[in-house]
Amino acid sequence: MGRVAGKVALVTGAGLGLGRASSLLLASEGARLVVSDIDEGLATHTAAEIVRGGGEALALRHDVSKPEDWSAAMAAIEQRFGRLDVLVNNAGIAIARNIEDTSLAEWRRTMAINLDGVFLGCQEGIKLMKKSGGGSIINLSSIDGVIGEADLAAYCASKGGVRTLTKAVAVHCAEQRYGIRCNSIHPGYIWTPQTENYLRDLGTLEQEKAKALSRHPIGFLGEPNDIAYMVLYLASDESKFVTGSEMVVDGGYLAV
Template identity: 50%
Template sequence: MGRVEGKVALITGGAKGIGSATAKLLLEEGANVVLTDIDPDGRDVATTLDSTGTRAHFLRQDVTDEDQWADVLEKTVSVFGRIDILVNNAGVASTANVEDETLERWRWLQSINLDAVFLGTKAAITAMKHTGGGSIVNLASIEGLVGDPSLPAYNASKGGVRIFTKSAALHCAKSGYGIRVNSVHPGYIWTPMVEAVASEGGDIDAGRAALTELHPIGRLGTPEDIAYAILYLASDESSFVTGSELVIDGGYTAQ
């Protein structure tokens, strides 16, 4: 307990999956948390996690809107006095090969998975560098490390997150800001997004079994598996870790 005691965390995509699991764990470990999401159900998540409304807050946010980033950061600092942790978690998927993917859907996906990570990282650096530093955790994917014939847009976005994270980390380190920036690369995690992928063939159980077979460890990941990795990167335990990619994939990329 207390691994992020007194820290203030902002988590995008906090209404479900990895986002809500991370919010729960960071709260348990002592942080105050602001969850954001375009999904208003995030308000119920914040209330469930903290019925007093003193340590968990929800803000509706479209992560692709630069003005909303400024507003969310301003409100977070207004409520809690600072921001120490940003988790760029919001994301979407599209399953279509390079011939079937559309430019419209490609741009939509990049705007959420990649552009928003840039906007969030930039905004958080501005806030953190004046208060002694912090930790930025960008959710990438194994699909940012290896290719998938049915995920070109997703591959491109998550590969972009990976290398952008390294650039931002180097900038912050060389500027002496005390801000660390790292990426997390999950395998297939059983979240609503992956459930949707598994059900595309019409049989969700068969889809889940097929995805499970991709992981030598013999199971899909859980949101909590990723939340613990984020906790490590958010905490002072990882004070010598920046520009790194933490792969949590049940052996997927070891093959």
């Protein structure tokens, strides 16, 4: 315990899946958490679980695509904790559509949440982290930010944007000597509600799950904590020399 003791961390999309797992793990290692989600009830549930475990947490309703929600979140964090040390830009959506079937509205919604949300988060996070003397920004991209998936046209584009935006942010913060690191995480198929919904959209769940499993040489799909432990590493001072990196956690998916 104590790998991130005393740090203040904001995790977006913290109500379910990777965001929830990351929030709980960071709290168990001593961080004070701000858990945000567009569903306030889910955020409150995650925060309550942290508090029951002896941690400290603040729950916020937060639409990451809206600049005003980011400003409000940062104001609440500064008022409650006076600082921000870790930002986990996790909130995202996936719509199972190929390039021909994707509507402009679906494209724009995906970009607004997956890419605009990370852009706004980095901008606002840097402002408060500069006051705090530095920090770590962790952006959730995907293996689909590196390769293409036919049925995830908008998602692939958005996550590819997160991948390269992360590097631009990392270099800028390093050159400015802000003491702020920025890295991306690229999960393979992690069994979460989002993954389950995506596979259901493609066809019969068990058949699609078997197809997904076959693409991972390790022989099984990931669990939320497989990503949460990478978040913990990047949030901690153990990764002080790591910035602008792509941390692939995919069971060998990209190795073949």
